Amino acid sequence: MILKRMLHYAPDLDRVFQALADPGRRHMVERLSRGPASVSELSKPLNMSLTAVLQHVQVLEASGLIRSSKLGRTRTCSINTTVLRSAEGWIAERRTMVERNLDRLGDYLAETADRPDTAADPEDRQRPMEKP
Amino acid sequence: MILKRMLHYAPDLDRVFQALADPGRRHMVERLSRGPASVSELSKPLNMSLTAVLQHVQVLEASGLIRSSKLGRTRTCSINTTVLRSAEGWIAERRTMVERNLDRLGDYLAETADRPDTAADPEDRQRPMEKP
DNA sequence: TCGATAGTCAAGCAACTGGTTCAGTATGCG
DNA sequence: CGCATACTGAACCAGTTGCTTGACTATCGA
Secondary structure (H helix, E strand, O other), rough: OOOOOOOOOOOOOHHHHHHHHHHHHHHHHHHHHOEEEHHHHHHHHOOOOOHHHHHHHHHHHHHHEEEOOOOOOOEEEEOOOOHHHHHHHHHHHHHHHHHHHHHHHHHHHHHOOOOOOOOOOOOHHHHHOOOO | OOOOOOOOOOOOHHHHHHHHHHHHHHHHHHHOEEEEEEEEHHHHOOOOOOHHHHHHHHHHHHHHHHHHHEEEEEEEEEEOOHHHHHHHOOOOHHHHHHHHHHHHHHHHHHOOOOOOOOOOOOHHHHHHOOOO
């Protein structure tokens, strides 16, 4: 087992989310999630110059989302699941935190309710301060 | 602010990931994941003008990640878990796709291996085309 | 060897971003 | 009332992004 770098490396979420914010780049990630591909393969469905596609590849690679290596004249790109997982993890942590707090609020409301005619749908608890 | 109704909307991943790409905005999301907050509360740890914070709030709200409503003179922001979940879902789908394909590749390699001295660490299968 | 293929580099450009300041408006409170 | 709070709007500005074109290098295959 190779324990090289990135064992406890803080992935650069700025760059990762920035990379995912472009539809063309998401398209590339989607394509690469089905297996490795060359730069020109990635460019085919994308209606832009190869130069532009290469720039997107560089953005994705700088974010760590993909890796690439050149063999002969073709550069082959593939996805790095680690970074994908860490972006997913950041969102998941915040989401579960929100849900946990909403549940607690729900419990609190249930406990202190004298008149139980209040809303019970958890989604409705997201705007708890809208009425005077 | 942006009162656009997005009821059965396809969440705009461009805007969502773009919103998450800024550390200040992620800080706000993190804060809001612990409960609703006003704009000036959000601004406190952020070392920038209130105007700037408000602009970030507008970006987050346009992405659907947060909602806000004004009561008296204070605007209270809260997180929308739905959009958070859809961003998480997009990443998760790609990640599981990658992992599924890596597993299939692993199985294939295991089946066709005459000499079983090849690497077994799944992470190493991410660069499968580096040899002629 | 020659031409097609695959990528790379550099420069330029319009649009977008993330901040600022200044000048408001509306509300809460003593 | 009068002052502080909390936000809002408009204008401006430097830096970044997402492309483009044109010139160039390197490799593959007949």
